[in-house]
Amino acid sequence: MTETNIVWHLHNVTKKNRSIQKKQQPCILWFTGLSGAGKSTIAGAVEQKLYEQGHHTYLLDGDNVRHGLNKDLAFSDEDRVENIRRIGEMSKLFVDAGLLVLTAFISPFRSDRRMVRELVGNNEFIEVHMNTPIDTCEQRDPKGLYEKARKGEIKNFTGIDSEYEAPEQPEVTINTAELGIEECADVIIDYLKKNRIIFEYKE
Numbered sequence: 765m766t767e768t769n770i771v772w773h774l775h776n777v778t779k780k781n782r783s784i785q786k787k788q789q790p791c792i793l794w795f796t797g798l799s800g801a802g803k804s805t806i807a808g809a810v811e812q813k814l815y816e817q818g819h820h821t822y823l824l825d826g827d828n829v830r831h832g833l834n835k836d837l838a839f840s841d842e843d844r845v846e847n848i849r850r851i852g853e854m855s856k857l858f859v860d861a862g863l864l865v866l867t868a869f870i871s872p873f874r875s876d877r878r879m880v881r882e883l884v885g886n887n888e889f890i891e892v893h894m895n896t897p898i899d900t901c902e903q904r905d906p907k908g909l910y911e912k913a914r915k916g917e918i919k920n921f922t923g924i925d926s927e928y929e930a931p932e933q934p935e936v937t938i939n940t941a942e943l944g945i946e947e948c949a950d951v952i953i954d955y956l957k958k959n960r961i962i963f964e965y966k967e
Contacts, residue, residue, distance in 0.1 A: 782862030786820045789961045790859045792884060793866045793952070796877060796931065797894025798923045799909055800901030802940035802948065803868035806894065809949035811866050819962055822858055824851060826869045839920045845876055852880035859884050864962070872928040887959070892952060893934035898923050900941040 783790050793810065795803040804825050811823045830837065834850055837843040848871050858865040871877050881889040901923070902910040913921035920926045936955050938948050956962045 779860045779862060782860075786862045788819055788862070788864060789887070790862045791864060791888045791890055791961055792855045792859060792880065793864065793890050793892055794855075794871070794877065794880065795866065795868045795892045795894055796871045796934075797896060798898055798901045798928055799870060799921075800904045800906060801894035801896035802938070802945075803870075803894050805945060806892075806938065806940065806948045806952070807866045807868040809945050810952050813949055813953055814864060814956075814962065817962070819864055820862065821864045821866060824855065824865065824867045824869075839926075841873075841920070841926075844872065848873075848876040848880065852876075852883050855880065856883045859888055870922050870928070872922045872926065874929045874931070877931070887961075890936065890955070890961075891931050891934040892936045892938060893931045894940065895930070895937050896940045 779790065793807070795807045797803050804827075807823055807825070811821050814821050829851060830847075833854070834847050837847050848869065851867060851869060855865050855867055877891060881891070905911060909918060909921065910924065912918045913924040922928045936952055938951060940948055943951070953962075
């Protein structure tokens, strides 16, 4: 039930003020892809480059968030939707703070990613599809999750017994089977430069 006695309070310092101060266009860099596709690794490399260039960032990682904010959620379809909803609302707050927020989540459903896109303004959601083939992801299997899923020890595992809906029109597509970490990070940094995300605030 929606509470009717809650009113949004406007403050003097706005997103525009914070963005001008930080000399950047705030946005969400949403990394999506299968487990082992390189989401956290590439997001971390991009954040490192942005930090070294003097930009203001925050990285939200799927596993880390499930240790705190979302530790009450499992991996059913319903819990996955709620997981992304919470992350989307938190990312929206970071954007309002004028930050470049990087998120590394499998986020398997298009509808959930679209929901987050609709939370923020135009050009404030950049979908980065980590389009690494499942064979490569499974060969890496850094956490041993694919092996457990194949044995039936893990249920609702994306790519095995739970569907991954690939983005239809992502802003950036990366295949870590073809490019190294630095090359992948440079592709994203180049996109941000080309679109004036990390140089100036767009009126």
